[in-house]
Amino acid sequence: MVWYCGNKKVEPAGSSLISSIDDSEAGECPTPPVEKKSRKSSQTATKTKKNTRCADRYDREVTCVNMALVTLIVLMITSFLTWKYGLKEPQNWEEAQEGFQDIWAVTSDLWTERDIGSFLDVLNGRDNEGYDPLLRQAVPWDNDYIERDNGGLHLTLQNALDDTWQAEFEIAVDDWRESDALQLTTERVTVDNNCNTVDGVIVVCNANFGDTGWVGINERSYRRGFIVSSVVKMNEYYLGDADFGHRRYVMCHEIGHGLGLPHTDENPDNADLGNCLDYTFSPDANMLPGDVNMAKLRGMYLTRIFRRVKEDGIVVETTQLLRR
Ligand SMILES: [Zn+2]
Numbered sequence: 001m002v003w004y005c006g007n008k009k010v011e012p013a014g015s016s017l018i019s020s021i022d023d024s025e026a027g028e029c030p031t032p033p034v035e036k037k038s039r040k041s042s043q044t045a046t047k048t049k050k051n052t053r054c055a056d057r058y059d060r061e062v063t064c065v066n067m068a069l070v071t072l073i074v075l076m077i078t079s080f081l082t083w084k085y086g087l088k089e090p091q092n093w094e095e096a097q098e099g100f101q102d103i104w105a106v107t108s109d110l111w112t113e114r115d116i117g118s119f120l121d122v123l124n125g126r127d128n129e130g131y132d133p134l135l136r137q138a139v140p141w142d143n144d145y146i147e148r149d150n151g152g153l154h155l156t157l158q159n160a161l162d163d164t165w166q167a168e169f170e171i172a173v174d175d176w177r178e179s180d181a182l183q184l185t186t187e188r189v190t191v192d193n194n195c196n197t198v199d200g201v202i203v204v205c206n207a208n209f210g211d212t213g214w215v216g217i218n219e220r221s222y223r224r225g226f227i228v229s230s231v232v233k234m235n236e237y238y239l240g241d242a243d244f245g246h247r248r249y250v251m252c253h254e255i256g257h258g259l260g261l262p263h264t265d266e267n268p269d270n271a272d273l274g275n276c277l278d279y280t281f282s283p284d285a286n287m288l289p290g291d292v293n294m295a296k297l298r299g300m301y302l303t304r305i306f307r308r309v310k311e312d313g314i315v316v317e318t319t320q321l322l323r324r
Contacts, residue, residue: 140260140300142226145200152181152301153259160192160205165234165251168244169204172251175289176259181297195231197221202258204251206234215239216250218257230258249283252276260300261293 083089090096140146146153161169170186177184193207197219215238221229232254239247253276261277268279275290298304 148303151183154183156201159188181301202230204232208236216254218254245284
């Protein structure tokens with residue numbers, strides 16, 4: 001029912017009926033018979049609306065409280081795990097700092113192993129450009145060849161070199177044997193100028209490969225991203241008449257790649273680093289594996305052990321970190 005009060009149209013709440021305009025009722029402003037009921041309905045509707053809003057607000061508040069609680073619990077768990085496993089349960093601020101230093105050491109070690117640099121010539125040739133991009137980063141041998149708690153990488157080097165290379169080979173292998181992460185065995189086999197690959201070993205050979213642009217090269221095969229065979233080639237074209245230091249440097253360098261190591265620097269104009277994986281114009285100053293590569297080999301092939309040593313020199317804790 002639609003009511004008119006003067007010019008004002010009154011429509012009872014809840015009424016769905018529409019009548020024609022009744023002149024007798026116009027201007028009298030009668031109380032619509034359903035007004036009370038309508039007001040009640042209206043009040044109820046308002047109440048319900050209010051209740052709904054309150055319920056919504058309550059739900060939102062409950063949700064907010066729940067989220068805050070979950071966040072707090074996550075923060076507490078994260079803090080506990082960081083304290084226990086990351087920082088190794090420090091009891092005071094000094095020990096916590098030592099823990100942070102350990103984490104930093106691991107992080108920076110992993111970063112330096114990426115060994116990103118520019119490609120430039122090594123001596124009078126290149127040994128990897130266009131051949132194997134993985135030579136630019138540390139890539140370990142497959143787990144089948146690694147005993148992390150028993151000497152690290154256990155590997156055989158097959159000596160397929162002719163007599164003119166025996167001295168360089170023996171001295172380079174002995175230099176790499178200084179690593180506590182390597183158990184290297186050598187086996188002299190028939191001279192192989194074709195340098196055929198053999199599964200599970202490093203084959204070392206020599207031949208005149210011509211004006212290839214590389215003095216020595218290392219070729220590796222991978223399984224699931226890890227090395228399963230490697231061939232080290234010495235190029236007589238450049239090295240046939242080279243001096244001993246030059247030949248020894250290249251032998252050390254390519255065997256180093258065979259063990260999974262990347263270059264330590266690829267700009268020969270940079271200052272010598274004193275290790276054979278550094279590009280250099282002074283091979284005599286870079287003939288040894290060097291401490292940096294020994295450290296990388298430990299990281300690749302041994303169980304990592306971090307000792308927290310206090311100022312008085314007492315080892316207070318040992319933590320093992322497996323790489324993979
Ligand atoms: Zn190289």
